[in-house]
Amino acid sequence: MLLEKGADDQLNRNSYEPAYAQLVRIFRRKIASGEFRPGDRLPSEAQVCRNFSVSPMTVRRVVNILAEQGVITTEQGRGTFVKPLELGTASFQLNEFLSIFEETDTTEIKILDARIVPADKKTGSKLGVNTGEKIIYIHHLITREGSPALYHREYLVYDPERPIVEAEMETTSLRGLLEGTGGMVLKNGSLTIAAVILSEEEAEILSSTPGTAALSLEHVFHDFDNKPVSWGWFVSPGDRLQFTTTVGIQDTY
């Protein structure tokens, strides 16, 4: 090594990339390359300050980001260590699933059904309305390159004061909901992924076979009064949809 310094040992202070981001990248690379192995102690923050000529606050920020990313752990008074790979840190992003809606040239959203119906017992309890009360039912089919990819059924509370009907019944509104630009102001929601079997009716809609395995994504959304306003689910045959993710250190330079 002698006195030579590589690109991993100094910052480019003229770069548009901030110093803290460069340091995050450098340390991720050092870990990915095996220079720092799981369990190893990283140089102390004071040392990093001296090595890269940056202030303690900047190093602190880098450490916080890497810890947030699950790459390192800090132990007060002891040091900062490279984390071993942990399965539990894996998270599956819904974004990936929803990205198909953005391929507007190959993806088409059709309305199969949309009307006002009386709530049955289960739907009523999900939406917090009495059985028999009027609610909105919408049935979407999403096709990719001409063939059905998944369907969406949704029940919405019927509030004449809010023009949900018009807003929601537009095909664009489904996309709007996904992107957060819908007409409704939603506070939060809960989502569930489950495995289901296609019924005869579902199989016909999706041009599939009854008894096929499928993924279901169920959702309930609440407004700022904590009242449920939407209950519904997406269903897609198992061979046309799956969720993937990665854990550990990725080789992204």
Next chain:
Amino acid sequence: MLLEKGADDQLNRNSYEPAYAQLVRIFRRKIASGEFRPGDRLPSEAQVCRNFSVSPMTVRRVVNILAEQGVITTEQGRGTFVKPLELGTASFQLNEFLSIFEETDTTEIKILDARIVPADKKTGSKLGVNTGEKIIYIHHLITREGSPALYHREYLVYDPERPIVEAEMETTSLRGLLEGTGGMVLKNGSLTIAAVILSEEEAEILSSTPGTAALSLEHVFHDFDNKPVSWGWFVSPGDRLQFTTTVGIQDTY
């Protein structure tokens, strides 16, 4: 309001909870309560500095955390705004799924099979070894409160130099792998959730019925030479396992 100040308008500087964490909590609460609605502009950072008597760096940290959490967005030169709910930000944590392994009093891990086998074509290609080469095969059954919850099949590259066999064949090693304390030093892995149908053999293992819907979690792990060292999958009947998560502002005080 007059001159009164509520708990949401001042910090407790004697608390063990740092100022930045208190501020994050306060702003989350203000947003959850509807005091700030999606689209609203929050007070400028300089204003927050004055209102709470904190330095700009502390406010900056708060803003970064809330932005990271997906609660707000920042626009340079314009301001900081409350984000509308976005479906795409949802992420399903594997941790929740793996938490069943921590209930050691009700969860039991049994080895159904564990031996050295020749690699078939598919397994060989997954693990990067030639067809017919020796690999390790392990079959676990995980039971909860006496009844089968899910099974795990795994193929491992056979390296006599590394005592994977002994380490991995212990029931504790599965738990170790999940927690990152296994004997192997893994760099990263890829994970896939898919819907499958239980075969007759699988149904028998799981005390279920053939044709039932099930969730499959497939995994491939790589070492620091970027070589695959493990390929396997968990399978659980759809009525015994699902993934859930939430989006938006939660009411957690």
Next chain:
DNA sequence: AAGTGGTCTAGACCACTAT
């Protein structure tokens, strides 16, 4: 006592947006 991470200050300077 010395070294480690953790919080916080009170500014500086910059880039961007609105007026």
Next chain:
DNA sequence: TAGTGGTCTAGACCACTTT
């Protein structure tokens, strides 16, 4: 020009762990 977010400094003080 004034106000906004964004980066960074050079310290201070604290809590904790190791020697």
